[in-house]
Amino acid sequence: MSERSEKSFAEFFAGIGLMRIGLENAGWRIAFANDIDHDKWEMYRDHFGDTGEFIVEDIHKLKPSQIPTVGLATASFPCNDLSLAGARHGLAGEQSSAFWGFVDILKTMKRERRLPPLVLLENVTGFLASHGGGDFEDALLALNDLGYAVDAFIIDATRFVPQSRQRLFVVGGKTREIMQLNDTPRFYESEVRPPALASFILMHPDINWRVRELPPLPHRKQRLADILEDLPPNHAMWWSRKRAEYMLNQMSPKHRAALN
Numbered sequence: 001m002s003e004r005s006e007k008s009f010a011e012f013f014a015g016i017g018l019m020r021i022g023l024e025n026a027g028w029r030i031a032f033a034n035d036i037d038h039d040k041w042e043m044y045r046d047h048f049g050d051t052g053e054f055i056v057e058d059i060h061k062l063k064p065s066q067i068p069t070v071g072l073a074t075a076s077f078p079c080n081d082l083s084l085a086g087a088r089h090g091l092a093g094e095q096s097s098a099f100w101g102f103v104d105i106l107k108t109m110k111r112e113r114r115l116p117p118l119v120l121l122e123n124v125t126g127f128l129a130s131h132g133g134g135d136f137e138d139a140l141l142a143l144n145d146l147g148y149a150v151d152a153f154i155i156d157a158t159r160f161v162p163q164s165r166q167r168l169f170v171v172g173g174k175t176r177e178i179m180q181l182n183d184t185p186r187f188y189e190s191e192v193r194p195p196a197l198a199s200f201i202l203m204h205p206d207i208n209w210r211v212r213e214l215p216p217l218p219h220r221k222q223r224l225a226d227i228l229e230d231l232p233p234n235h236a237m238w239w240s241r242k243r244a245e246y247m248l249n250q251m252s253p254k255h256r257a258a259l260n
Contacts, residue, residue, distance in 0.1 A: 009072040010034075010116070012059060012102050016043040019074050019122070031068045034059060059101035064108045072118040075102045103142050110146055119143065121170040125154055128168055133200060140170065140207050148172030149210035152201070153192040159217040162224035168197075173210060191217060 010032040011019050020030050033054040035041060045051045055066060077099045109115045121139070128136050140150050150172045157165035189198035192214055201209060231237060239247070248256060 006071045008068070008070045009074060010067060010070045012073065012075045012105075013077045013098070014044065014054065015040050015076065017047060019076060019120075020048070023072075023074075028072065031070050032066075034062060059098050059105070062101075062105060064105070064112065067105065067109070069109075069114040070116050072120060073102075073106065073116040074120045074122070075099065076122045077102060099139060100142075103146070106146050115146065115174065117174050119148060119170075119172040121172075123168055125166045125168045128197060128200060136200070137204060137207065140204075143170070143172045144208045146172075147174050149175045149208045151209065151211050152197060153214060154194060154197060155192060155217065158220065160220055162220065162222055162227065175210060190214075 007027060008029045008031040009023055011017070011023075011030065012034050014020065014033040014035045015037075017033070020033065024030065030053055033044070033051075034057060035044075035054075036056065036058050038056055041051070041054055041056045044054060055062065106115060106119070127139075130136065140152075143150055150170055152168065152170045154166055154168050157163055157167070188201050188211055189195055193201070201207075201211065248259070251259070
């Protein structure tokens with residue numbers, strides 16, 4: 001891998017580019033971005049300006065020749081079938097099954113001897129519990145099969161901004177090392193690995209783990225009241241009725257009842 005590609009990344013399921021913002025702030029360079037949603041691409045374009053690296057296409061239809069050699073591939077794949085507010089179809093669902101399109105791309109890059117040294121998955125915490133943990137296990141084993149050892153942790157956005165938004169992250173690194181798990185109960189439990197995740201790690205020694213000690217999370221100083229804008233009901237920034245109804249329809253009956 002060239003020096004130029006070492007700190008470059010391919011952002012799959014790019015959305016409006018939130019992963020790009022974080023990685024560029026950490027010194028990484030965008031080399032490729034992809035999403036199926038044209039509206040998200042428009043927001044991405046409005047924010048970043050140059051979008052020559054962005055391809056609007058179904059991930060299952062991407063050609064290997066369109067994807068450059070990079071040091072990191074990220075995947076914030078659809079959460080619709082994994083979220084507690086959704087129908088819980090899991091990785092076999094119409095939306096979240098796009099994860100397997102990402103895996104197929106990595107398989108092709110491996111055959112071409114240009115598999116990224118690092119991968120990063122991001123999704124809702126429902127991913128951990130989907131189908132009794134079976135979906136999460138299948139995803140991690142798929143990364144293992146590609147040659148990645150994996151780590152997993154959960155971070156709540158409330159540690160950075162005044163909004164609680166928990167997300168599950170998986171980092172995979174190319175290695176042949178297999179982590180021998182400690183038999184001590186809850187050994188991996190911490191602020192980023194709550195009991196459910198720590199237990200999953202301990203209960204799945206068949207997975208090639210590479211669990212790292214992570215730095216402590218920050219404590220935010222900003223409150224929600226500090227950033228809220230007072231907008232009139234007819235302001236253009238409010239969602240349209242069509243958009244609001246679409247979002248409501250993504251919720252389970254239980255959550256819609258609570259909202260009403």
